[in-house]
Amino acid sequence: MPRRIIKKYMPDPKKLQEQKSLRFLGKLLDDPGLLHLTRRSVATAFMVGIFCAFIPVPFQMVLAAAGAMLLHCNLPISVGLVWITNPVTMPVMFYGTYLVGAWILGVEAKPMPDELTLEWLGQLLNDAWIPLYLGSVIIGIMMAILSNIGIRLLWRWHVSKSWNRRKRRMLILPEKKQDIDEE
Template structure:
């Protein structure tokens, strides 16, 4: 059932190749595996999309698209998952990854001020870029791997449930 719902919203391969933002991938976009909805393709798409959602860089979607092409996984899911990081979730996610990076590096984390100012932000960026990026990479990798295996488990559970349901239904002989 989830596959049918997702397929309804999948882009047309021709339209995907005509996207201006993806032209840098050229002939690589002709890979039919970029739109497949298999357990492996979707799990790898989650791996790529979740990882790049946690990396604080511009053009996360382009990086996710390149990662999907390199790993031969579902491109729309990879790119769509990057939107986990949006203007609403971004401050919490990146401050959390900054705290993780500070903790892992043994650096004292700067507390959030009562009032957010550009001066505070520029000072924080000058001091905190290494804990932020290190924490983002580690957190992104952990959540990406967890989502990869989680998708495998959920997919198998769903298939097994479908088989049990099908097996338990009485057959129609008429």
């Protein structure tokens, strides 16, 4: 993966430990695995972040941070991926997970109204929280597994491509050197 690009946006470990708002985490921030950029760390961070993004709870970022600490994966990536669910994408994502949960439970799903109101949302949550959470967990697990596999394959492809490019350069360089020596 393009490590240099990701590293530009990664926080400095010492600055994280000096943050007053993060002092309650204490020794947990000393884990070097929380900021590593390895294939396993990034793929697991994607898995944690995307799973947490699909769970309709407040403080998803805290949940993602706890998951990253528990699984020793990249903390900033897992927390940042929670923002997949934002005010624009949230209604569509959670309504889709609700439909999946209703389908699995065999419950008739309520149609989405023409105009989204807080009253409709409150009624939907009151009536349909079980299908919503069931669908969210199932879709969250599926998307987390797919993202983990996808990141591992993408990372492997990128490394393989880099190695092949290096091999080609190493093969071309001796030929050019011979051409220069012959002149």
